[in-house]
Amino acid sequence: MNKKLCAVLIAGLLSASAHAFEPFAIRDIRVEGIQRTEAGTVFTYLPVKVGDTLTSEKASQSIKALFATGFFKDVRVEVEGDVMVLILQERPAIAKIDFVGMKEFEKDPILKAMKDMGLSETQIFDRALLDRAEQELKRQYLTKGKYGVQITTTVTPLERNRVGINFNITEGESAKIKAINIVGVQAFKEKDLLELFELSTPGWLSWYTKNDQYSRQKLSADLEKLRSYYMNRGYLEFAVDSTQVSISPDKQDIYITVNISEGDRYQISSIKLAGDLILPEAEIRKLVPLKPGQVFSREELNNTTKRITDRLSDQGYAFANVNASPELDKEKKQVAFTIFVDPGKRVYVRRINVTGNTRTRDEVIRREMRQMEGGWYNAEQVTLSKQRVDKLGYFADVTVETPPVPGTADQVDVNLNVTEKPTGNIMLGAGFSQSEKVMLSGSISQNNIFGSGKHLTLGLNTSKTNRNLSLSYTDPYFTIDGISQGFDVYHRTYEPTTIDVGDYKTASTGAGIRFGFPISERESIGVGLTLDHTKITTYDSSPQRYIDFVDKYGSSNITIPLTINWTSDGKDSYIFPTTGTYQRAGLELALPGGDLKYWKLSYQYQRFFPISKSLTLMVNGDFGYGDGYGGQDGLPFYKNYYVGGINSVRGYAASSLGPVDAKYEDERLGGNRKIVGNAELLWGLPGYDKSLRMGVFFDIGQTFGPGQKIKTDDFRASTGVSLAWISPVGPLKFSIAAPLNDKPGDDTETFQFQLGSTF
Known part of the structure; x- marks a missing residue:
């Protein structure tokens, strides 16, 4: 049987001519030598089909087309009568890729990176891709300082035209x-x-x-x-x-x-303003802290241009250009600056786009926006809008971009992107004392019901000390202008038998309503009214002052507490603030008409100082004072303040600080005055800046009873390290503390924690 060879292997010979043969009409096309590739797949890549006329040129084109697929390492075309015969030799497929001696990297990420470049199991083996993967792997080792790494690649033929690839790695030590x-x-x-x-x-x-x-x-x-x-x-x-x-x-x-x-050290000789200032020069001068005679500082100069740019942005000039041009006097070692101001066109906001919210309704986010669509662009209002959305607590991350509108010179869009996080919480709290005492508490809450921004909390506590069932509901936008409304219903039983508090038991049932009134962007006033019924049980082991209180005012009483509080929140973030101030002052007043008459004042001041990009100093002060009025002798004892624990003075057991009972010295009575101070240096860990913070802290505090003088010797202090983590299962809080001046009888705890779980 005569066969005419038309073409041979083309690796490097694609320019060679096929053997001459007389053109003929193709009656059939036969494929030989394939094992994995389907014949139909081969036909889809051929530039000819049955019925076409096969010429030497078309035969060469067929060979090139099949080589271009990368599936074959040898392609031949032969003619048998009027049949076109394709004789193919497939490239081997990769059966497996393995690594020996790789400790610096995890196997799966490396395999994924190789797959992205085309080298993976089941893929056609390509020596060029293997060489490229080897070089990339070596480069990764070099980034880890392992300059002596040796990588040997072995390709092993396997059955069914497959190969196994093995990377044998000697990592060596990091330089x-x-x-x-x-x-x-x-x-x-x-x-x-x-x-x-x-x-x-x-x-x-x-x-x-x-x-x-x-x-x-x-x-x-x-x-x-x-x-x-x-x-x-x-x-x-x-x-x-x-x-x-x-x-x-x-x-x-x-x-x-x-x-x-180094060069010479320069002083500033003068600062001039030029260009279209828009604002009065005197107003812009206030934004320039640099003065003649000062040593030049690039940081201060950059801050100056930024202040002017930001000020113009607040007036709608979003694309203002402010540059400082220096003039050097090298003999006098002085530099004069001219600050050129080009405000550009005044810009207004075409559209506000909200993205990333899959559960939270758009209106919940948009009602926090202080930059309005159609209004002049205001950088301060955009920043404030971002902060208000962040403080909702519904989002793990909030970002804002203000791209110009294509084809215009005076319009921008405000693109607000949010990353939602679980807003439902099952909160658990636990503490362990040196005497094996355990305290547990919990609550179930949903801070964003059906994406509406409304809050619902079910408090459920089954610990031996504190058993309660409470339901709270809050609508933060009861009215369109931001007045909030809330309701609370509760039944609480408190019996502090497992902590260092005098023996007694209270069972309280009540209901209340509250309203919140915004008075500025960062300030609000809250007012609430509650009707409470409390039943008190004392025991033979109860402190005498508890027994005396019940004898005088009865074991069952009704009170009508009125609460008024003022809050100012200037923090830059809801989760982990780095700058800003938070203040809260409150009054709880039991109104006439109830069985008891008392008042309690509280004040908290918290401030965050950015020390550097990674370090933040937090200082906190928490104060409380209460008493009776209208003939009542002091606060009801179950309304006393208590100090100690992970949220006040760490290193001491919860509620363990303060006055003690004269008869039972291990039982704390609480006090009508509270003073707590905290200072904490905080930093985020690399890769976890948005979710995890560590800190070094100093805590100090104490409670004081009626008539007790406040003495510095009575305060307790501690220091230690802390960790707060917004984990995938919820917020966690840990501390390891060492008391600095504990005294005999103090109940100290080295390790304390509070944990939660999201759903």
Whole structure:
């Protein structure tokens, strides 16, 4: 049987001509040599079909088309009579990919990255892709400082035209930074400058920070810190001339050398304003803190241009351009600045777009917006809108963008994107004392019912100490202008037999209504009225003052508490604030007409100071004072203040601080005055800034009884470390504390926690 060879393997020979043959009409096309590929798949890639005339040119085109699929490593076309015969040799498929000796990385992410580049199980094997994957894997090791890594790739043929790929890896040790030198330093001490760097030689925390491993990105950031340090201290012409990074022959030690030119130190000779100022010059001058005679600071100059830009943005000039142009007098070492102001066109907001809310209704978010559609753009109002949406507590993240409207020069859109989080909570609280005492509490709440922004809480507590069932409902927008309304119904039984409080039992049943009135963007006043019935039970072991109170005022009484509170919330975030102030003052007054008459005043002041991008200082003060009136002798004892525990003075058991009973010295009576202070340095962990915070704290506080003098020796203090985590299962709070001045009889606790679970 005569066959004419028309083409051969084309790897590198695609330009070669096929053997000449007489053109003929194709009666049939036959495919030989395939194992996995379907014949129909081959036909879809052919430029010819049955009935076409096959020529040498079309045969060559067929060979090229089949090679282009990447499925075959050999393609031949032969002619048998008027039949076109395709003889194919398939590329092998990848049966498995395995790694030996890989400890630095998890296997699954590496496999996924290789799959993204086309190298994965069941895919056609391609040697070029394998080489590329090997180089990329090696590059990943280099980013981890493992410069001595060795990777050997083995391809093993398997049955059914398959291959197994094995990466044999010898990771070696990570190279460490042996030394960092800054050449050219004269104005400052080199060691002080090196403290600015994130990169460092090995230290006791290097195992965690990895800062002793070289990273090009980290070095670039460190050089920028160095540049800022000099330029904020007057060195206007400072420059980094070059950097050299070298590695030892054994690839274990890295040496970094930075060559700098400090230049001269400049003072400011004058500050001028130019351009279209829009606002009165005197008003803009107030935004310029730099004065003639001061040492130049790039940071202050940047802050100045930003203040002016922000001020113009508040007037609707969203695209204002403010630049400072320097004039150097090198002989006098002085610099004069002219600040050019170009406000551009005044901009208004075309549309506010809300995205990301799958449960929460648009209206719940939009009613918090203070920037209005169709109004002039106001940067301050946009920022305030973002903060108000964030403080709803329904979202894990809130971002705002203000892109210009395409085709216009005076319009922007405000795009508000939210990331929703679970707003239902099952809250659990627990504490363990040194004497094996346990306290449990819980509640079920939904802060965003059906996405409406309304709150519903069912409090259910089954601990031996505190058993209650309560239902609370709040509509934050009872009226369109933001007046809120709420209802509370409860039945509570309190019997502090498992904590250090005098023996007694109360059973309270009541209902109340409350309203909230906004008086500014960050301030509100709340008013509530409750009808309460409380039954008191005392025992032979009860403190004498408890027994005396019941004898005088009865074991069952009705009160009508009126509550009035003022709240000012200027924090920048609901979950983890970094700046701003929170204040709350409240009055609880038992109105005439009830069996008891008393009042309680409270005040809380909390402030957050941003120390740096990662550090925040929180200070908190919490004060309370109460008494009787209209002939009543002091507060009802079950209304006393108690201090101690994870939410007041950590390191001491809950409610364990304050006056003690004269007969039972291990039982606390509480007090009619409370003073608590907290200071805490907080920081977020890398990768968890939005959900996890650690802190170092100092707590101090105490309660004082009627007539008891407030003495500094009576206060209790503690210090320790804390952790707060908005975890996938809910908010968690932990503390490890050491009391600083505990005295005999104090009930101390080293470890305390509060946990919750979302649903």
